[in-house]
Amino acid sequence: MTVVSVVACETYDPGAVRGALEAALAPLGGMGRFVRPGMRVLLKPNLIAPLPLDRAVTTHPTVVRAVAEMVREAGGEVWIGDSPAGPVGNPDSLWRRTGMAEVAAATGARLVPFDGVEWRRLRGQDYFIARPVFAADLIITLPKLKTHTLTLYTGAVKNLFGTIPGTRKREVHFRAPAVPDFSRALADVLELVRPGLAIMDGVVGQEGNGPGAGGTPRKYGCLAASADPVALDTVLSRAIGCRPGEVLHLAEAAARGLGVGDLEGIEVVGDRRALDFGPVRLPVVQRVLRVPLPGWVAAPLRRATRVRPRLTAPADCVGCGRCAEACPREAITPGRPPRFQLDLCVGCMCCAEICPQGVIAPDRGPLARLLGLR
Numbered sequence: 001m002t003v004v005s006v007v008a009c010e011t012y013d014p015g016a017v018r019g020a021l022e023a024a025l026a027p028l029g030g031m032g033r034f035v036r037p038g039m040r041v042l043l044k045p046n047l048i049a050p051l052p053l054d055r056a057v058t059t060h061p062t063v064v065r066a067v068a069e070m071v072r073e074a075g076g077e078v079w080i081g082d083s084p085a086g087p088v089g090n091p092d093s094l095w096r097r098t099g100m101a102e103v104a105a106a107t108g109a110r111l112v113p114f115d116g117v118e119w120r121r122l123r124g125q126d127y128f129i130a131r132p133v134f135a136a137d138l139i140i141t142l143p144k145l146k147t148h149t150l151t152l153y154t155g156a157v158k159n160l161f162g163t164i165p166g167t168r169k170r171e172v173h174f175r176a177p178a179v180p181d182f183s184r185a186l187a188d189v190l191e192l193v194r195p196g197l198a199i200m201d202g203v204v205g206q207e208g209n210g211p212g213a214g215g216t217p218r219k220y221g222c223l224a225a226s227a228d229p230v231a232l233d234t235v236l237s238r239a240i241g242c243r244p245g246e247v248l249h250l251a252e253a254a255a256r257g258l259g260v261g262d263l264e265g266i267e268v269v270g271d272r273r274a275l276d277f278g279p280v281r282l283p284v285v286q287r288v289l290r291v292p293l294p295g296w297v298a299a300p301l302r303r304a305t306r307v308r309p310r311l312t313a314p315a316d317c318v319g320c321g322r323c324a325e326a327c328p329r330e331a332i333t334p335g336r337p338p339r340f341q342l343d344l345c346v347g348c349m350c351c352a353e354i355c356p357q358g359v360i361a362p363d364r365g366p367l368a369r370l371l372g373l374r
């Protein structure tokens with residue numbers, strides 16, 4: 001049985017996080033099972049946007065620091081890397097504002113910007129992935145427990161999409177606009193990157209229209225770890241209320257044998273009560289895509305019920321233009337507020353993900369509301 005280890009962790013107090021992390025890794029054999037002396041270990045936190053920590057958008061630095069310390073103690077050399085959604089801009093500002101600069105200073109970790117890429121081709125598709133990913137001996141994916149307006153749930157597997165630097169992510173969204181296609185792309189990235197360990201920051205995550213500033217911070221009070229990122233995500237996505245098979249990239253990854261996507265094949269050890277989250281508000285997503293229908297029904301229904309971006313508070317827009325830069329379809333004209341050309345929009349929600357003000361939300365449209373689609 002694949003093991004997923006879960007422990008309660010109610011705060012980001014450094015001592016509490018370190019203790020919880022040790023307890024979570026113990027059933028897996030401890031950090032020493034994964035890290036041997038001299039290994040170059042890349043920590044891949046979720047640094048999707050340089051937003052204040054209390055928005056619960058990025059992996060908390062206390063968790064990253066505890067992992068970095070344990071890797072160092074096991075004899076590994078620590079690298080920390082990620083690339084946010086949209087243009088890379090100034091990586092120093094990203095490191096500083098997400099707390100990673102402080103983690104590096106305290107632990108001796110090396111901050112590795114994801115700018116240079118290596119080309120890989122898989123299943124007929126090109127991927128440009130950050131060089132440090134292939135230079136490292138071990139990758140540890142460090143996601144944040146959040147909902148996601150495109151994929152419903154974001155976790156250890158979706159976090160790896162950040163190994164595609166900056167605006168190159170747009171190329172994938174452009175060629176795979178629908179959720180099933182994008183989910184296959186996420187499984188491709190997992191197949192190329194293959195992390196050896198996954199550790200979830202579930203102390204405070206998000207519910208609602210995550211994973212950016214539009215999501216609502218939500219205390220979950222747990223840390224979880226597994227050598228199998230698909231199994232880890234399966235357990236946590238079910239705990240927040242996703243139904244079996246509903247997170248399509250997990251279903252695809254499991255079907256390819258990249259991990260276990262069925263609770264029957266997973267042994268949850270540790271404090272199972274830490275997964276009793278109660279009701280969690282899931283995001284507005286493209287529900288109709290998940291219903292199997294003949295093409296002649298599905299296509300027009302999909303068009304009529306497509307989730308689209310909507311400005312919730314135009315007066316709060318600061319006119320930064322990041323939404324327009326992130327849009328793979330060039331469907332946004334920059335401005336304060338920007339204008340959306342919805343006939344070009346494919347509903348990828350990259351604009352909502354990147355908006356620092358959280359003023360773009362998914363809107364399911366009147367027909368979807370009438371049909372009762374979430």
Ligand code: SF4
Binds near residue numbers: 329330347348
């Ligand atoms: S407008 Fe937003 S949701 Fe539509 S394609 Fe552009 S980034 Fe995606």
Ligand code: SF4
Binds near residue numbers: 338
């Ligand atoms: S909507 Fe958001 S991302 Fe777009 S310009 Fe306004 S503040 Fe920036």
